[in-house]
Amino acid sequence: xxxxxxxxxxxxxxxxxxxxxxxxxxxxxxxxxxxxxxxxxxxxxxxxxxxxxxxxxxxxxxxxxxxxxxxxxxxxxxxxxxxxxxxxxxxxxxxxxxxxxxxxxxxxxxxxxxxxxxxxxxxxxxxxxxxxxxxxxxxxxxxxxxxxxxxxxxxxxxxxxxxxxxxxxxxxxxxxxxxxxxxxxxxxxxxxxxxxxxxxxxxxxxxxxxxxxxxxxxxxxxxxxxxxxxxxxxxxxxxxxxxxxxxxxxxxxxxxxxxxxxxxxxxxxxxxxxxxxxxxxxxxxxxxxxxxxxxxxxxxxxxxxxxxxxxxxxxxxxxxxxxxxxxxxxxxxxxxxxxxxxxxxxxxxxxxxxxxxxxxxxxxxxxxxxxxxxxxxxxxxxxxxxxxxx
Amino acid sequence: xxxxxxxxxxxxxxxxxxxxxxxxxxxxxxxxxxxxxxxxxxxxxxxxxxxxxxxxxxxxxxxxxxxxxxxxxxx
Numbered sequence: 001x002x003x004x005x006x007x008x009x010x011x012x013x014x015x016x017x018x019x020x021x022x023x024x025x026x027x028x029x030x031x032x033x034x035x036x037x038x039x040x041x042x043x044x045x046x047x048x049x050x051x052x053x054x055x056x057x058x059x060x061x062x063x064x065x066x067x068x069x070x071x072x073x074x075x076x077x078x079x080x081x082x083x084x085x086x087x088x089x090x091x092x093x094x095x096x097x098x099x100x101x102x103x104x105x106x107x108x109x110x111x112x113x114x115x116x117x118x119x120x121x122x123x124x125x126x127x128x129x130x131x132x133x134x135x136x137x138x139x140x141x142x143x144x145x146x147x148x149x150x151x152x153x154x155x156x157x158x159x160x161x162x163x164x165x166x167x168x169x170x171x172x173x174x175x176x177x178x179x180x181x182x183x184x185x186x187x188x189x190x191x192x193x194x195x196x197x198x199x200x201x202x203x204x205x206x207x208x209x210x211x212x213x214x215x216x217x218x219x220x221x222x223x224x225x226x227x228x229x230x231x232x233x234x235x236x237x238x239x240x241x242x243x244x245x246x247x248x249x250x251x252x253x254x255x256x257x258x259x260x261x262x263x264x265x266x267x268x269x270x271x272x273x274x275x276x277x278x279x280x281x282x283x284x285x286x287x288x289x290x291x292x293x294x295x296x297x298x299x300x301x302x303x304x305x306x307x308x309x310x311x312x313x314x315x316x317x318x319x320x321x322x323x324x325x326x327x328x329x330x331x332x333x334x335x336x337x338x339x340x341x342x343x344x345x346x347x348x349x350x351x352x353x354x355x356x357x358x359x360x361x362x363x364x365x366x367x368x369x370x371x372x373x374x375x376x377x378x379x380x381x382x383x384x385x386x387x388x389x390x
Numbered sequence: 391x392x393x394x395x396x397x398x399x400x401x402x403x404x405x406x407x408x409x410x411x412x413x414x415x416x417x418x419x420x421x422x423x424x425x426x427x428x429x430x431x432x433x434x435x436x437x438x439x440x441x442x443x444x445x446x447x448x449x450x451x452x453x454x455x456x457x458x459x460x461x462x463x464x465x
Binding site for chain 2: 146147148150153158167170171175176177178179180181182183197201204205277280281283284287288290291294295297298299301302
């Protein structure tokens with residue numbers, strides 16, 4: 001019997017046209033599979049059996065109904081392990097009919113425990129998976145924070161405790177920073193849009209070198225905007241390093257995962273954002289001491305060089321003086337050898353006019369009877385010519 | 391926005407560079423003295439930046455036409 005019209009029941013309205021069991025179960029399967037494609041179902045897991053083939057069979061139930069489920073090995077192997085009986089879960093499943101047993105059944109593709117957050121958890125996991133696929137959770141994306149930020153953008157509510165906490169920490173630690181508050185609602189209707197817009201605005205501000213986005217603690221619903229995939233992407237798109245600070249110590253939001261740093265509280269974000277004034281003062285003082293030392297060192301070095309130069313100068317002068325002395329002595333020696341006294345020592349004598357000292361060199365200057373002075377090697381004597389020329 | 395004050399980071403980095411070159415390098419006395427003088431100036435400026443400041447907080451306002459303005463925040 002081919003080509004059954006599901007909505008024309010005339011042919012099977014009598015015993016003559018009766019379907020076989022196979023036909024009715026097959027038709028029920030086709031009807032269900034075409035009418036209900038992929039759906040999310042919430043319920044409690046019972047009677048789970050994990051077969052050695054790797055497939056899981058279990059029942060999902062709530063207070064008044066139950067449905068048989070199967071999750072094939074290819075789908076469940078991504079999960080850490082089968083959920084315990086009694087676990088409340090979300091399943092993404094395709095309804096079908098298991099013809100052999102005439103049983104309505106769900107073929108489960110995805111299974112997420114609702115513990116700690118129900119729907120919240122589900123959406124968070126999906127958003128997180130999407131961010132992960134795009135590489136936004138890669139630790140290598142995380143940028144270092146600037147050591148001395150000058151302009152800090154703070155994206156939060158202008159009325160919140162978070163802003164007060166941040167400002168009070170900044171005042172104490174590093175008032176040299178300039179804070180630009182980019183106001184945004186952080187919870188309730190429109191918070192996601194405003195956060196995205198505020199984060200985009202940060203990129204248009206001049207000279208910003210760091211941003212903090214966050215809010216104080218609250219209920220899961222209050223923190224919801226910070227688990228939005230859109231807001232997380234807006235955080236990832238900020239061009240300067242971002243610190244995410246959402247809620248109290250234990251709340252971890254999606255924005256924390258994409259930010260360059262996760263701070264457990266807004267105060268902690270401010271602490272991480274700026275250096276400590278006291279510590280920096282100490283650093284500056286140390287530099288001042290080093291600077292003073294270097295110049296003292298330089299001056300000492302210069303003084304030593306000066307002293308060395310003076311020594312060399314003195315030595316130089318000494319050498320020149322000695323040379324001059326030697327030359328003088330040499331000249332004196334030569335001078336002495338030229339002295340007429342030396343000639344006298346060899347036996348010569350000089351005759352001179354006793355009146356004017358004129359040297360008498362010619363016979364004509366010495367007629368008989370002339371008195372004159374005769375100089376020999378060891379002194380002068382008076383002498384007289386006693387005879388004429390020979 | 392007001393004229394940019396000197397950057398503490400820039401002052402500190404320059405000061406560190408000056409101290410390092412005075413410590414490590416064989417600079418001659420003239421240059422050393424010039425560096426030292428500059429170092430003292432940077433030191434003063436850095437200390438000024440650390441001393442003087444009241445935390446400055448402004449609120450960013452975006453007008454409907456997309457222009458950005460800032461105003462002091464009363465807190």
